[in-house]
Amino acid sequence: MRVVARAPGKVNLCLFVGPRRSDGRHEAVTLLESVSLADELSLDTRDGAGADDVRSPGVDGPNIVARALEGLRARGWGGPPVTVEITKRVPVAAGMGGGSADAAAVLRLARHLAPVADTELQELAVELGSDVPSQLRPGLAVGTGGGELVEHREPLAPHAFVIVPVPHRLSTGDVYAEADRLGLERGTADLEHIRRALIDALAAGAQLPTELIVNDLERAALSLCPSAEDARAALRDAGADHAMVSGSGPTVFGLFWGPDQHARAEAAVRAVSGKFSGAASALAVAADFGHPRLSAQSHD
Helix, strand or coil, X not given: CEEEEEEEEEEEEEXXXXXXXXXXXXXXXXXXXXEEEEEEEEEEECCCCCCCEEECCCCCCCCHHHHHHHHHHHCCCCCCCEEEEEECCCCCCCCCCHHHHHHHHHHHHHHHHCCCCHHHHHHHHHHHCCCHHHHCCCCEEEEECCCCEEEEECCCCCEEEEEECCCCCCCHHHHXXXXXXXXXXXXXXXXXXXXXXXXXXXXXXXXXXXXXXXXXXXXXXXXXXXXXXXXXXXXXXXXXCEEEECCCCCCEEEEEECCCHHHHHHHHHHHHCCCCCCCEEEEECCHHHHCCEEECCCCC
16 A cells, blocks of 8 residues: 655744754744645555664655654664655755655655554654754644644735745754854843744734844855755846745745735745746645545655
């Protein structure tokens, strides 16, 4: 049997960074939104015994999806041996949470095959990484703590994105280390004030206020990858209402509000594609975008 699921990338509409915690993560307040630029995971079940197999062509090194399956097995998940193949479309090490989205997608797929308790799924998601808990259910979510506290929200006012990949990879840890070096962290009281303001601003159908569309890691990401500033400037020149680094970067996105957001985003893609060939428009997506579905195909 083959089951497939999309793993949407995310953008951080805002990211405010606080003090480093004892576990090495930083306190944060962020608003994450899943977008239509997505990887796709295909999971095939196999008869008999054997180890799970994860294949992600073009991606080197340990795979977070394999860790997710190992974590499920350690918790007694009773699914059959599986082969997972990942088709990558979300840029790697680029601030869009592609690996986290893949891990969350395989957890959704695994639950489709055999039961796993909500509490165990959430605990495993937290262990895997700060962006995984929010991606278990794609959509719009406020993340607090070290990313493990997630509150899903209703959609914002109509908007669209232009995603501009930058041909450079940044480690999240390196960007946070650079943020620490630059002294970018906020105090606990400031972070709590921002959290309250963000919650107050998130009525269904609202447009996020400009003063909250901030990424505290942007300066650190630009310090490590100055070329991302060119992408930011190009999107501003192309009419984006906001242009900023997503998460730890270096991917840059333009945000377009209003009833004509699709047309404006497509025009911006045309305007910047001569210099940034990977530029693409994207839409916000909700939980149903990532639901597992059966496929008629089987793995050879």
